[in-house]
Amino acid sequence: MVGPLWTGGGSKRFAGRFPLAVESQAMANVAQLLPGITTVTPHARYYALHTAVFARAHELDLDYSATTRLLRRAEVVVGAVSILHGQSDPDAHAGLRSPHGSDHLSSRLAGGADVDALSADGAYAKAERGFWGPYVGSEFTMGLLATEGKRTVEGRNADRAALNEGFAGLFDLAARSVLSTDELVAAQHLCMCQARTSADGQMMRRILVPRSSTAMHDDDRRSQTLRMLLRLTDLTPTGGWVSRELVFGPARDDDVLNEFDVTPAWTGVVLRTLTVTAWRNLWRHLVEMIEGFMSIDALGEALASTLPAGSVRAFMDSRPPGMDGTGLVGSEFSAQIEALAPAERWLSWLMIGASRFGRLNERTGVYFQSVGTQTYLKHTSRDERFQQLTPSWLLDRLNEQADRPLRDFAVWLTHQLVERTERIAQRKASFTPNGVLRIPARVYVRDGYVFKDSAEAGGGVALRWESALEVMSGVGWVARVDGQWTLTDAGRSV
Numbered sequence: 287m288v289g290p291l292w293t294g295g296g297s298k299r300f301a302g303r304f305p306l307a308v309e310s311q312a313m314a315n316v317a318q319l320l321p322g323i324t325t326v327t328p329h330a331r332y333y334a335l336h337t338a339v340f341a342r343a344h345e346l347d348l349d350y351s352a353t354t355r356l357l358r359r360a361e362v363v364v365g366a367v368s369i370l371h372g373q374s375d376p377d378a379h380a381g382l383r384s385p386h387g388s389d390h391l392s393s394r395l396a397g398g399a400d401v402d403a404l405s406a407d408g409a410y411a412k413a414e415r416g417f418w419g420p421y422v423g424s425e426f427t428m429g430l431l432a433t434e435g436k437r438t439v440e441g442r443n444a445d446r447a448a449l450n451e452g453f454a455g456l457f458d459l460a461a462r463s464v465l466s467t468d469e470l471v472a473a474q475h476l477c478m479c480q481a482r483t484s485a486d487g488q489m490m491r492r493i494l495v496p497r498s499s500t501a502m503h504d505d506d507r508r509s510q511t512l513r514m515l516l517r518l519t520d521l522t523p524t525g526g527w528v529s530r531e532l533v534f535g536p537a538r539d540d541d542v543l544n545e546f547d548v549t550p551a552w553t554g555v556v557l558r559t560l561t562v563t564a565w566r567n568l569w570r571h572l573v574e575m576i577e578g579f580m581s582i583d584a585l586g587e588a589l590a591s592t593l594p595a596g597s598v599r600a601f602m603d604s605r606p607p608g609m610d611g612t613g614l615v616g617s618e619f620s621a622q623i624e625a626l627a628p629a630e631r632w633l634s635w636l637m638i639g640a641s642r643f644g645r646l647n648e649r650t651g652v653y654f655q656s657v658g659t660q661t662y663l664k665h666t667s668r669d670e671r672f673q674q675l676t677p678s679w680l681l682d683r684l685n686e687q688a689d690r691p692l693r694d695f696a697v698w699l700t701h702q703l704v705e706r707t708e709r710i711a712q713r714k715a716s717f718t719p720n721g722v723l724r725i726p727a728r729v730y731v732r733d734g735y736v737f738k739d740s741a742e743a744g745g746g747v748a749l750r751w752e753s754a755l756e757v758m759s760g761v762g763w764v765a766r767v768d769g770q771w772t773l774t775d776a777g778r779s780v
Contacts, residue, residue, distance in 0.1 A: 301739065302714060302727045302728060305569060305707045305711070305727065305728065305729070305742065306565055306566065306703065306707060307706075307710045308562050308566065309566075311656055311676075312562050314657045315551070315555045315657055316555060316748070316750055318507065318657070319508075319548055319551055319555065320508060320511045320749075320751075320754060321504040321507060322425075322428045322504070323508070323750055323754050324420070324424060324753060325750055326420040326753075327420055327753065327757070328382075328753050328756040328757060329382070329385070329386070330478075330494075330757045330760030331364070331480070331481040331484075331487070331760055332417065332478070333421060333424065334449065334452065334453075334487070334489060335360060335364055335453070336418050336425055336430070337431060337444050337449060338360075338449040338452075338456070339356055339360050340353070340431055340438050340440055341440040341449055342457055343356055344434075344437070344439040344440060353438075354414060355405070356457070356460065357415055357416055358405040358411070358415070359401055359405045359460040360460045361387065361410070361411070361416045361417060362387070362391070362399065362401055362404045362410055362460075363399070363401065363459050363465070363473070363476065364476050365385040365386060365388060365410065366395055366399040366465070367473050367474060367476045368476075368477045368479070369384075369392055370467070371471075371474045371477040372384075372477075378477075380766040381755075381756065381759035381771070382478065382756065382760060383756065386411070387410035387411050387416070387417065390409060390410045390411075391410055395470075398464060398467050400464050401459075401462060401463060401464065402463045402464070426441070428441075428443060428493050428494075428505075429442045429443035429444075429505075430444050430493065443489075443493050445486075445489045447485070448488060448489040451486070452475075452484040452486030452489075453476065453486065455473060456473075459476075478760065479760070481760050481761055482761060483762070487761050487762070490760075491763075494508065494758070494761065495508075495780055496509055510546045510548040511552070511754070512754060512758060512780075514546050514548060514552065515528075515751060516758070516763060516778075517540065518531060518532060518537060518543070519764055519772065519773050519777075520778070521536075521537050521540060529751065530619070532549070532552065532556065533553050534615065534616035538553070547649075550647060550649040550650040550653075551652075553653075553654075554646065554650040554654035554655075555654075555749070557642060557646075558653065558677075559747055560746075561635070561636060561677055562746055562747055563635070563745065563747075564618075564639065565632075566742075566744045566745060566746065567632045567744040568632040568633065568703075569703060569707070569742055569744070570743065570744030571629055572585065572700065572703065573728070573738055573741060573742045574741065575588045575589060576738045579732075579736075581734055581735050581736075582731075582735070582736055583734075585700055585704070585736060586697030586701060589629055589697070589699075590692075590693035590696040590697055592629040593630055593633070593692050593693055593696055594692065595691070596691070597688065597690065597691060597692060598684060598687050598688050598689070598692050599688040601637070605617070605634050605637050605638055605641075606620050606623065608638040608642045609645055617638050618634075618639075629696075633696075639677055639680075640678075640681040641681070642654065642677065643655060655676060655677055655678055674702075675706070704731060704736060705731075708727075708731045711725050714726045727739070728740045728742055729742075755771050759771075762774055762777075763776055763777035763780060764777050
């Protein structure tokens with residue numbers, strides 16, 4: 287795989303990510319409402335494992351190099367144990383991704399594990415400190431880790447007794463040069479799936495959803511979000527697009543969900559991600575239309591030719607509503623809109639989304655239009671790049687140009703999008719060590735003309751809900767049954 291999942295592959299140049307930069311507000315809101323869990327932190331037990339390693343290093347007063355060696359060796363042992371246990375008991379690993387480093391480890395466990403070789407620099411992990419990097423910010427956010435001078439140590443929420451019990455024998459195994467298959471099998475209590483019943487797993491449960499009245503703001507938002515997801519999982523056990531159920535389905539009227547402060551906030555975030563998806567997909571479609579060295583006007587005309595005749599107002603009036611007397615309506619997913627060609631479909635999504643601006647309740651509206659923190663709002667209110675392409679910006683432009691032909695509006699919008707991507711790419715430009723200017727872009731602009739280096743991928747932004755469910759599976763709150771998430775008895779008690 288070349289590049290992240292949300293960018294297209296194939297470019298030989300310095301291809302950019304987020305060409306329209308419409309994602310930042312939604313992503314900031316996701317991070318605010320679900321702190322400590324990201325798309326690359328799926329394993330509950332790795333949070334605890336890293337905490338145990340740094341607690342042990344602190345106890346033994348290890349220096350940086352020795353701590354790094356301990357971390358790498360411990361990850362290899364847990365990874366090897368987890369791989370073998372997953373092979374012998376695959377049902378226990380349902381809902382869990384493969385352990386970190388499994389692409390390297392899996393083929394090298396015949397007859398046991400050579401811990402020295404597998405943990406060597408560049409072996410199971412290319413990064414110096416193994417797979418700690420993706421988790422480090424989350425572990426500090428959750429209070430699992432802290433700093434003491436220049437050292438990383440266990441944090442305020444780390445429970446040494448629970449860590450020692452859960453990872454009993456780990457560091458003795460990690461100190462060995464070679465472990466036999468029998469020794470790895472006998473250490474199955476170290477498998478990543480065992481956090482569902484282990485002492486360190488109980489510690490993680492307390493941290494993920496704290497019961498203490500002293501929970502910090504991050505802890506409270508994460509706790510409410512996880513409880514919201516557990517409730518949604520219980521209401522929609524057959525699967526499907528759970529976020530759509532929250533915003534447009536019967537779940538929006540659920541009394542339990544409506545007790546959470548985060549529910550209206552997440553409603554706003556989900557609505558905003560629909561407009562983000564539409565902008566990204568419209569841009570992808572526009573880039574597909576670029577043929578050779580093409581004028582921006584010609585590109586705009588190409589887009590316009592795929593749209594119906596008539597005014598902007600007539601087009602808007604013919605779209606299904608985004609809200610009615612009962613509340614939000616998922617018109618983006620209606621048969622009428624789904625049947626449209628790409629340009630008309632994504633423009634319809636944008637107009638439906640913009641029509642909701644100013645009609646949502648206050649908390650939902652804030653998370654739909656911007657970011658739910660006053661500091662961020664104060665900072666971004668003076669920056670045009672954060673206002674352009676927002677729902678309110680688009681609604682204002684639609685009202686201003688309501689009597690213009692829709693196809694003229696499409697040409698104007700093409701110029702706006704091309705110019706925006708050029709500004710953003712220029713802001714991100716940098717020099718290589720040998721003095722070459724690199725502009726992160728797939729589309730280049732020269733004197734009113736555009737040409738593309740490679741295709742854009744489009745798509746939306748991650749809500750991190752799937753990762754959250756994976757983490758909760760790791761502590762036994764949800765289970766993967768017949769390909770769908772279902773609530774466990776432990777999950778119902780949260």
